[in-house]
Amino acid sequence: xxxxxxxxxxxxxxxxxxxxxxxxxxxxxxxxxxxxxxxxxxxxxxxxxxxxxxxxxxxxxxxxxxxxxxxxxxxxxxxxxxxxxxxxxxxxxxxxxxxxxxxxxxxxxxxxxxxxxxxxxxxxxxxxxxxxxxxxxxxxxxxxxxxxxxxxxxxxxxxxxxxxxxxxxxxxxxxxxxxxxxxxxxxxxxxxxxxxxxxxxxxxxxxxxxxxxxxxxxxxxxxxxxxxxxxxxxxxxxxxxxxxxxxxxxxxxxxxxxxxxxxxxxxxxxxxxxxxxxxxxx
Numbered sequence: 001x002x003x004x005x006x007x008x009x010x011x012x013x014x015x016x017x018x019x020x021x022x023x024x025x026x027x028x029x030x031x032x033x034x035x036x037x038x039x040x041x042x043x044x045x046x047x048x049x050x051x052x053x054x055x056x057x058x059x060x061x062x063x064x065x066x067x068x069x070x071x072x073x074x075x076x077x078x079x080x081x082x083x084x085x086x087x088x089x090x091x092x093x094x095x096x097x098x099x100x101x102x103x104x105x106x107x108x109x110x111x112x113x114x115x116x117x118x119x120x121x122x123x124x125x126x127x128x129x130x131x132x133x134x135x136x137x138x139x140x141x142x143x144x145x146x147x148x149x150x151x152x153x154x155x156x157x158x159x160x161x162x163x164x165x166x167x168x169x170x171x172x173x174x175x176x177x178x179x180x181x182x183x184x185x186x187x188x189x190x191x192x193x194x195x196x197x198x199x200x201x202x203x204x205x206x207x208x209x210x211x212x213x214x215x216x217x218x219x220x221x222x223x224x225x226x227x228x229x230x231x232x233x234x235x236x237x238x239x240x241x242x243x244x245x246x247x248x249x250x251x252x253x254x255x256x257x258x259x260x261x262x263x264x265x266x267x268x269x270x271x272x273x274x275x276x277x278x279x280x281x282x
Contacts, residue, residue, distance in 0.1 A: 007052070013084040014052045017077050022050045024068050039063035055085055055135045058142065082142040085135040089228035096220060096231065098146050102213035104156040106195075106204045106248050110168070111177060112157050114144050115184050115192075120177040123169030156191045158245075158252050160204070164194065164265045175270040178262050185259055193252035194261050203247035211241050 009019040025035050025046075032050070033043035039060065048054035056064075061078040065071065086094055097103065097114075105112050110124060118141055125136045146152060159181075167174050185192040195202065210222045218233040221241045232238075253261060 007050075012052075013077070013080045014055065017056060017074070017081050018050045018052045020077065021046070021056075021064065021074070024070060024073075025050075028068055030068075035064070035067060038067035055138065056081060057138055058082070079142060079145070082135075082139045085132070085139040087228075093222050093229055093231060094143055096212055096222075097143065099214060099217075100153050100212040101215050102154045102156075103210065104245055105208070105210040106158045106160075106245060107163060107208045108160045108204060109163065109166070109208065111159065111163055111181065112210075113140055114147060114155065115157065115181060116140065116144075117173070117177050117180050119173045120169055123173055152189055154189050154191075156249075158193045158195055158204075158248050160195050161197050161261070161265075164262060165269065167269075171270045175266055178266040178270065181262055182259060182266075185255065185262075191255060192258060193249065193255060194258040195248060195252045196261065199251045202251050203244040206244075209241055209244075211238070211245065 007015050007019040007022070009016040025032070028035075030038070031043070032046040036043045036046045039046075040063065041060065045054060049056050049060070056074070056078060058075065058078045061074040064074045068074075083091060083094055103114075110116075111120060113121070116124070118137060121140045122133065122137050125140070126133055129136065147155070164178065168177075181192060184190050195204065207223065212220045212222065214220075219238050220231050220233050221238055222229060222231045224230070252258070
């Protein structure tokens, strides 16, 4: 059992979650072991969450709500806690992304975060801060809950063909990721286009960017450099981003042809036949 320590609930969302878990567990006259038994985890894990040594998952939070009868209290806190695990410079964008009614993005290197599978995200994030890998993966998956809302944002995505061909995480991870893209593309509010190599020089050579539109706030454009991300509502930049995105849409394959290319790459590069051919050469 983790030794209790004083928490300052105002220090961070994680500290607030831990203090609330301890307070409401004790109010229910449950030990850490007893609560752990109710939610199918160890007493040690409950103690680690209470002392901010572990970040609670959404599944854990939902089971705690059921066990303590807290009417979704911890489930609501989970989103705040998980978002707080994102890099500090990225958190403002994640908050804006969650409020946007319209997202349009061009990605030159990687699948857009909202469309990544868990294993693809894990492989990507492992290149950065692997000691916090589980927390970062959970935070990225939490971002994707916006797509499950009753009224999800309209999502327009253009991926460079290089994204499909870069074997992030290995053959199986990529096969599953491309299959996931095809499933996402079937959703009525998602538009997915691939910018083929044949497009040559294009308006996205300066790099990836994302535009966010809102019902009641000015449009924002987001870009990243090596160190951090940048958001701006500068009208000239917003207009330039819109112009470049329109040019990219025109140069990209139509949605149907894009799906065909994704399917072809999935089979030719990551399918069973490709694996057998590679083994034969070896």
